[in-house]
Amino acid sequence: MGMSLRALQRTHNVTWRTVRRALDGQWPEPRKNQRRKESRLDAYKPLIDGMLLADLDAPPKQRHTAQRTYDRLVEGHGADGISYSMVRVYAKDRRKEVRRQAGVGPDAMFVPQTHLPGAEAEVDFRTASRGRSRLFFLCPGRIRTFDTRWRSWVI
Incomplete structure (x- = not known):
């Protein structure tokens, strides 16, 4: 014995009409092909x-x-x-x-870029003190990789 219509309705969160249509036939009726109306323009x-x-x-x-x-x-x-x-x-x-x-405008509005791993990097040198008299030399950098994300690193 199967489920009642109301149980199917609650289980699938649909209306009773949708449940009835699903039980009556597996495939929906084909849609009519509507011709596009000609624009006044x-x-x-x-x-x-x-x-x-x-x-x-x-x-x-x-x-x-x-x-x-x-x-x-x-x-x-x-x-x-x-x-x-x-x-x-x-x-x-x-x-x-x-x-x-007419050949006046550009065909493409972008320049493709390729970034090979290790071919491009940004480096910045600075000093830092942690509240003490010791001096730290930092060399943070970022490398652009082929997946266009910046990878950060510190030496």
């Missing part, structure tokens, strides 16, 4: 890309801001169904991509 994306491409040659003060791009789309092209935030987000994401495709 899709018709204007080539225009925005053209403005961003033209901005590559323009001086910094004459480049299109998101507000200026939105105003040009509404006034010059009759874009009624789009909002400023849609234009701002698209322009922000696309600006770097357009610069990279």
Whole structure:
């Protein structure tokens, strides 16, 4: 004899509906494939890309801001169904991509570093007295290893 529905519910900390669904079938029903709705901005994306491409040659003060791009789309092209935030987000994401495709921006924004064990170290010399007249010479140091952690040591 198996456990009751209520015991299963308490044991697994789920609702009675979840227990009932699990007992009725092993696999959940397949989800419907929903097609992505076309964005209202899709018709204007080539225009925005053209403005961003033209901005590559323009001086910094004459480049299109998101507000200026939105105003040009509404006034010059009759874009009624789009909002400023849609234009701002698209322009922000696309600006770097357009610069990279045109060969203006850098491909990678980092310089890979390799640290071989013992190839790099930091050392500091100092003296210390422990409240007495004896003088201690310390040589603390740190070595950078391949796992990018600093190892401390004192001689």
